Amino acid sequence: MNTELLGIIATYLLTVILAIPLGIYLSKVFAGEKVWTDFLKPLENGIFKLSGINSKEQMNWKQHMKALLTINLVWLVYGFFVLLQQDKLPLNPDGNPGMTPDLAFNTIISFVVNCNLQHYSGESGVSYLTQHFVLMFLQFVSAATGIAAAVVFFKAFRDKTTTALGNFWDFFVKSITRLLLPLSVLVAVVLAFNGTPTSYEGKDQFISLQGDTVHVSRGPAAGFIAIKHLGTNGGGWFGANSAHPLENPSYLSNMVEMISQVIIPIAMVIAFGYFIRRKKLAWMIFGVMTIGMFLLLLPTLSSELGGNPAIAKMGVSQTTGAMEGKEVRFGPTASAYWSTVTTIISTGSVNSMHDSGMPLTGLWQLLGMMINSFYGGCGVGVLNYFIYLIIAVFISGLMVGRTPEFLGHKVEAREVKIAALITLLSPFLILAGTAIAAYVFTNHSGAAWAVQPKTWLNNPGFHGFSEMLYEMTSSNANNGSGFEGLGDNNVFWNVSTGFVLLLGRFLPIIGPVAIAGLLGAKKFIPESAGTLKTDTMTFSLMTFAVILVLNALSYFPALALGPLAEYFTLFK
Amino acid sequence: MKKYLLQSIRLTLVLLVLLCVAYPLFVAFAGGFSKGKGGGEKIIRNGQVVGYALLGQSFTKPQYFWGRPSAVGYNAAGSGGSNKAASNPDYQKEVQNRIDTLMKYHPYLQKSEIPADMVTASGSGLDPNISPQAAAIQIKRIATYRQLDEKTVAALVEKNTAKPLFGLFGPSTVNVLELNIALDDLKK
Numbered sequence: 001m002n003t004e005l006l007g008i009i010a011t012y013l014l015t016v017i018l019a020i021p022l023g024i025y026l027s028k029v030f031a032g033e034k035v036w037t038d039f040l041k042p043l044e045n046g047i048f049k050l051s052g053i054n055s056k057e058q059m060n061w062k063q064h065m066k067a068l069l070t071i072n073l074v075w076l077v078y079g080f081f082v083l084l085q086q087d088k089l090p091l092n093p094d095g096n097p098g099m100t101p102d103l104a105f106n107t108i109i110s111f112v113v114n115c116n117l118q119h120y121s122g123e124s125g126v127s128y129l130t131q132h133f134v135l136m137f138l139q140f141v142s143a144a145t146g147i148a149a150a151v152v153f154f155k156a157f158r159d160k161t162t163t164a165l166g167n168f169w170d171f172f173v174k175s176i177t178r179l180l181l182p183l184s185v186l187v188a189v190v191l192a193f194n195g196t197p198t199s200y201e202g203k204d205q206f207i208s209l210q211g212d213t214v215h216v217s218r219g220p221a222a223g224f225i226a227i228k229h230l231g232t233n234g235g236g237w238f239g240a241n242s243a244h245p246l247e248n249p250s251y252l253s254n255m256v257e258m259i260s261q262v263i264i265p266i267a268m269v270i271a272f273g274y275f276i277r278r279k280k281l282a283w284m285i286f287g288v289m290t291i292g293m294f295l296l297l298l299p300t301l302s303s304e305l306g307g308n309p310a311i312a313k314m315g316v317s318q319t320t321g322a323m324e325g326k327e328v329r330f331g332p333t334a335s336a337y338w339s340t341v342t343t344i345i346s347t348g349s350v351n352s353m354h355d356s357g358m359p360l361t362g363l364w365q366l367l368g369m370m371i372n373s374f375y376g377g378c379g380v381g382v383l384n385y386f387i388y389l390i391i392a393v394f395i396s397g398l399m400v401g402r403t404p405e406f407l408g409h410k411v412e413a414r415e416v417k418i419a420a421l422i423t424l425l426s427p428f429l430i431l432a433g434t435a436i437a438a439y440v441f442t443n444h445s446g447a448a449w450a451v452q453p454k455t456w457l458n459n460p461g462f463h464g465f466s467e468m469l470y471e472m473t474s475s476n477a478n479n480g481s482g483f484e485g486l487g488d489n490n491v492f493w494n495v496s497t498g499f500v501l502l503l504g505r506f507l508p509i510i511g512p513v514a515i516a517g518l519l520g521a522k523k524f525i526p527e528s529a530g531t532l533k534t535d536t537m538t539f540s541l542m543t544f545a546v547i548l549v550l551n552a553l554s555y556f557p558a559l560a561l562g563p564l565a566e567y568f569t570l571f572k
Numbered sequence: 573m574k575k576y577l578l579q580s581i582r583l584t585l586v587l588l589v590l591l592c593v594a595y596p597l598f599v600a601f602a603g604g605f606s607k608g609k610g611g612g613e614k615i616i617r618n619g620q621v622v623g624y625a626l627l628g629q630s631f632t633k634p635q636y637f638w639g640r641p642s643a644v645g646y647n648a649a650g651s652g653g654s655n656k657a658a659s660n661p662d663y664q665k666e667v668q669n670r671i672d673t674l675m676k677y678h679p680y681l682q683k684s685e686i687p688a689d690m691v692t693a694s695g696s697g698l699d700p701n702i703s704p705q706a707a708a709i710q711i712k713r714i715a716t717y718r719q720l721d722e723k724t725v726a727a728l729v730e731k732n733t734a735k736p737l738f739g740l741f742g743p744s745t746v747n748v749l750e751l752n753i754a755l756d757d758l759k760k
Contacts, residue, residue: 051583192603308596317685353652
């Protein structure tokens with residue numbers, strides 16, 4: 001078998017093998033059971049003491065959301081001003097300038113919401129201080145926010161009837177001390193020994209073998225790249241993200257980065273099942289997610305390995321696959337695998353340029369982000385899936401003519417309304433956003449703005465439309481990858497995606513937690529012969545069908561105008 | 573609400589120390605023991621830094637092995653790909669030009685022998701590698717320009733080809749800079 005294919009098979013298997021024990025461990029950590037990392041308790045107690053927090057105080061779901069939103073607001077304000085003023089602050093050896101207000105607005109939102117859409121380039125757009133004290137900081141805490149929100153949701157289903165859902169700060173801090181930080185140290189050290197820089201030195205300069213003077217951007221990147229993946233953030237230290245040889249030096253580092261971005265989302269599903277003592281439900285969810293992933297991965301592989309037909313016509317053989325925007329040390333197979341996992345999980349880091357992928361690859365990437373719950377982001381993946389699950393429970397209930405229930409709690413009008421609103425939010429933000437952008441591009445292409453809309457697109461025709469669709473989809477999914485040819489550092493894109501990012505993050509967190517909180521407070525109905533069981537094959541298929549139907553109905557027209565139309569033009 | 577605000581601010585400050593001071597300083601300390609001492613591994617020749625092991629360089633002279641086309645001209649102060657779509661007509665013309673240039677310098681080649689990586693830009697613009705096939709098609713040209721035996725050059729390519737990880741995972745690669753340094757060293 002060819003070594004490129006073996007590489008991704010090994011990567012996926014290793015991921016699952018590591019994620020299962022990690023999930024069991026997490027369920028114990030958040031349930032407060034004994035685990036081997038309890039030696040970190042003094043550190044956590046110190047953090048709580050210095051912050052004036054009583055981590056034993058119980059919160060209901062509303063208090064949880066208030067705490068979550070408050071601390072996120074603090075980060076927004078703090079980060080915004082650092083980004084504006086970074087040129088006047090220390091740790092800026094390359095003398096990079098401060099950000100414009102619209103770019104700072106977009107960047108800070110994007111990092112607070114775990115998206116890392118980057119409308120700047122790491123080498124020239126930010127200082128080392130910003131990279132560490134704003135961006136890397138947010139990569140930790142935004143991931144911990146998602147995980148903590150998911151644990152609140154777990155908590156609502158652990159006991160029969162409860163409104164006491166634990167303490168938000170407790171979940172949040174433990175996500176960092178017991179999970180993100182230790183794993184980041186490990187991954188960062190592995191990266192450092194593969195060649196990723198760790199020192200604070202500024203740009204270097206040398207004369208190349210051929211006699212050219214070359215400048216080299218560097219910086220303490222290894223720690224940043226570790227959490228960028230573990231926290232499913234995806235924002236790169238360098239402009240080219242994980243395609244950059246210093247950010248992702250070798251095939252080994254590439255495997256490590258691919259494993260580290262998928263491991264926590266899978267572990268959270270396992271943790272859910274162990275935490276609420278319904279392992280079978282977790283395995284069913286894992287099954288649906290895994291099938292979903294492979295249904296996106298296999299056609300992606302086939303489309304990339306087939307190569308570009310236009311280049312084939314010129315007589316060049318593309319024996320391993322399409323190579324534009326890809327690195328030789330990874331090859332098309334590992335690049336295709338990465339592009340699938342980074343879009344189904346909301347990482348959004350790239351090791352190849354998605355803009356240069358084959359048309360259908362773009363289609364599968366977009367669909368992965370639209371569904372956004374085949375594993376999904378740190379914590380939020382499970383929450384997104386839960387919304388589909390509630391819709392499936394509701395529809396199944398209607399079909400068999402019973403009051404729908406989930407885990408012994410009646411699902412009533414209020415919960416279904418919330419779920420329906422959250423389901424409608426994504427298509428609304430993506431399609432309305434893209435429509436406005438396309439309207440401005442076609443009708444005001446010569447507008448007297450600093451960047452004229454007619455210069456936005458890097459590619460003509462259907463692919464140009466895909467660039468705009470991708471940007472809005474990525475923002476709504478809090479993914480952060482892009483068809484990077486899009487000229488996105490201007491007022492229109494910075495502001496519009498800024499709002500899409502905010503809405504696409506916090507409503508899909510508040511919605512599921514609210515549903516869980518409401519359900520958890522309801523009377524527990526013991527299982528009977530008439531109960532709709534949610535941990536069966538039949539119900540899993542039902543959920544899968546709901547996911548497919550909802551997304552196909554919402555997005556097919558837009559996808560037909562972009563990647564599908566491009567495909568039929570290129571392969572005619 | 574006020575209680576949460578105060579707790580949020582204090583917790584943020586504490587975490588800034590843990591995550592943005594303690595953590596990266598520890599990683600920097602550990603990185604100090606790596607090959608490049610945390611600053612990136614440099615390649616030094618005759619006492620001069622001639623490059624970074626991981627960063628590709630621009631090679632245009634006919635006596636050197638060429639790397640891949642780059643959207644940023646191998647300027648490592650930045651990085652990036654072309655972001656050109658497969659369907660873009662301008663891009664297709666560009667690829668055709670690259671093929672023509674290659675054919676001009678390697679008149680002995682069949683077009684079907686040209687590997688894809690030689691006519692497409694990398695994602696980073698700094699790709700240090702080419703595929704073994706991309707090195708193979710250049711051997712005859714190098715041998716002619718350097719007045720070397722083709723077999724000597726081929727042996728050098730073979731020596732500088734990195735096999736898949738553990739012999740099992742991923743593609744074989746050739747580091748262009750290291751190969752060219754080895755070429756220059758042959759003369760002595």
